[in-house]
Amino acid sequence: MAWYNTTGNESGIVLSTRVRLARNSEDYPFPARLDAGDREKVCEIVREALSDYTDEKLTYRKMSELEPYEAVSLAEKHLISPGFAYETQGRALVLSENEEVSIMLCEEDHIRIQVVLPGLALTEAWEKADKIDSVIEKKINYAFREHLGYLTQCPTNLGTGMRASVMLHLPALTGKGAMRRLSTTVAKLGLTLRGSFTDGSEGAGNIYQLSNQVTLGISEEAALQNLSSIAMQIVAQEKQARALLVKDEDFIDKIYRSWGVLRSAYKLSSRELTNLVSYVTVGACEGIIDVPSDKLIGAVIELQPATLNVSQGEKLTENQRDILRAQKVRELLG
Amino acid sequence: MICQNCKKKEATTHIKRVINGEATESHLCQSCASTLGVGNFFDDFSLNLPDIFSGFFGDSAFALGESRLDRCEKCGCCFDDIIKSGSVGCADCYEKFYRKLLPSVQRIHGKAGHAGKVPVKNTKKPEVKEKTMEEKIADLNKEMEKAVSEQNFERAAIIRDEIKKMKGEN
Ligand SMILES: [Zn+2]
Ligand SMILES: [Zn+2]
Numbered sequence: 001m002a003w004y005n006t007t008g009n010e011s012g013i014v015l016s017t018r019v020r021l022a023r024n025s026e027d028y029p030f031p032a033r034l035d036a037g038d039r040e041k042v043c044e045i046v047r048e049a050l051s052d053y054t055d056e057k058l059t060y061r062k063m064s065e066l067e068p069y070e071a072v073s074l075a076e077k078h079l080i081s082p083g084f085a086y087e088t089q090g091r092a093l094v095l096s097e098n099e100e101v102s103i104m105l106c107e108e109d110h111i112r113i114q115v116v117l118p119g120l121a122l123t124e125a126w127e128k129a130d131k132i133d134s135v136i137e138k139k140i141n142y143a144f145r146e147h148l149g150y151l152t153q154c155p156t157n158l159g160t161g162m163r164a165s166v167m168l169h170l171p172a173l174t175g176k177g178a179m180r181r182l183s184t185t186v187a188k189l190g191l192t193l194r195g196s197f198t199d200g201s202e203g204a205g206n207i208y209q210l211s212n213q214v215t216l217g218i219s220e221e222a223a224l225q226n227l228s229s230i231a232m233q234i235v236a237q238e239k240q241a242r243a244l245l246v247k248d249e250d251f252i253d254k255i256y257r258s259w260g261v262l263r264s265a266y267k268l269s270s271r272e273l274t275n276l277v278s279y280v281t282v283g284a285c286e287g288i289i290d291v292p293s294d295k296l297i298g299a300v301i302e303l304q305p306a307t308l309n310v311s312q313g314e315k316l317t318e319n320q321r322d323i324l325r326a327q328k329v330r331e332l333l334g
Numbered sequence: 335m336i337c338q339n340c341k342k343k344e345a346t347t348h349i350k351r352v353i354n355g356e357a358t359e360s361h362l363c364q365s366c367a368s369t370l371g372v373g374n375f376f377d378d379f380s381l382n383l384p385d386i387f388s389g390f391f392g393d394s395a396f397a398l399g400e401s402r403l404d405r406c407e408k409c410g411c412c413f414d415d416i417i418k419s420g421s422v423g424c425a426d427c428y429e430k431f432y433r434k435l436l437p438s439v440q441r442i443h444g445k446a447g448h449a450g451k452v453p454v455k456n457t458k459k460p461e462v463k464e465k466t467m468e469e470k471i472a473d474l475n476k477e478m479e480k481a482v483s484e485q486n487f488e489r490a491a492i493i494r495d496e497i498k499k500m501k502g503e504n
Contacts, residue, residue, distance in 0.1 A: 214442070
């Protein structure tokens with residue numbers, strides 16, 4: 001099951017966990033200094049190395065062979081970076097059947113191993129990424145130096161090359177106006193907090209990404225420990241804020257109105273859906289209303305524009321999508 | 335609006351980013367924007383004005399054109415290329431331009447060395463890292479002090495000249 005279709009720990013607050021490792025071959029310049037032909041060679045070498053990974057079935061696809069909307073859908077589901085969807089020459093994607101593992105080849109680095117799991121599961125995600133990394137390492141001569149660690153195209157990833165993040169749903173803290181202060185606080189602790197699902201504006205759907213910033217001079221375990229403990233503190237703060245918020249009748253009204261719109265709208269944009277689901281989810285988690293909030297969060301991901309096109313197997317107009325999206329949500333809420 | 339970097343030309347590139355809740359705006363003219371590699375600088379790294387100019391690559395951003403002849407043998411990249419693109423060319427570049435990259439690396443990550451996973455191949459065969467220019471000079475300085483303390487001024491002078499030469503060359 002993909003992360004957005006399952007229930008994880010702290011559901012409703014910690015939506016998913018992601019661990020990404022950046023790796024490069026010593027034998028080739030970094031992707032920005034390779035032409036499409038050489039990038040393809042690197043992709044093939046890694047593909048070959050991954051044939052020794054037998055824990056699960058992996059599929060290999062050249063990005064240039066995907067329909068543009070298929071590529072964008074992968075970015076909508078956070079399986080690849082947006083840039084990887086648009087610049088496809090000499091790039092390939094390795095994906096596991098349940099979409100937990102996605103490996104971008106010749107993105108910013110030769111190899112970007114990503115593991116995404118539902119809920120808060122930093123250790124599990126790291127262990128899986130670590131295992132895949134160890135398989136690749138047997139065949140690839142990694143660019144590594146004792147002092148700098150794994151060498152990466154951008155020096156911000158030097159050291160472990162590991163970026164771990166948790167996706168947090170924080171409607172109550174956002175409503176309280178606490179996000180700015182929180183961001184400043186976590187920055188001092190070597191972490192970054194930023195809006196997820198953004199098109200420029202911050203925190204659409206009250207969803208944020210908390211990730212480690214420093215990768216050199218700190219071990220993977222210590223970085224994960226740090227991230228996990230800060231995430232748990234934020235979760236505790238969100239719970240406290242929610243406990244107060246659900247006594248606020250204006251907020252309860254907002255929950256019921258959002259639920260009403262989801263059940264009866266004829267058209268829904270992706271952004272509107274994201275925001276409405278945020279309130280309804282709080283209502284469900286606090287026992288105010290009875291809705292399948294996990295399914296709704298899954299719908300936020302699966303009903304994004306390009307992903308909707310993929311599921312329909314054709315390119316729909318924006319208007320068609322908004323109608324279809326509203327219809328699917330109505331069906332879901334029965 | 336006037337470019338915040340050269341303070342001469344009209345600003346045409348406006349960058350607004352929200353990082354950690356802090357909104358920062360930068361206004362640059364076209365040539366400064368492309369010289370500084372704004373736009374493709376660091377996708378997941380904070381980009382605010384102090385960072386562009388004195389941030390990642392430090393004062394070296396102002397030294398464009400200084401070292402175009404000094405290129406990495408493996409990938410052909412010079413340090414200017416690295417600043418402009420925000421991307422290091424290859425693994426060898428990290429050794430070739432170590433001294434120039436180090437202050438920027440330390441500004442993000444601090445001074446500690448790698449503390450995480452090590453590829454198995456590396457543990458079997460621990461590599462001997464070539465000393466950096468800074469380390470070599472530090473060693474020579476120590477040697478010179480020692481020579482002075484032993485009143486071996488002739489030797490101290492030779493070492494001093496050696497240090498001068500190294501600093502001058504790089
Ligand atoms: Zn200018
Ligand atoms: Zn190079």
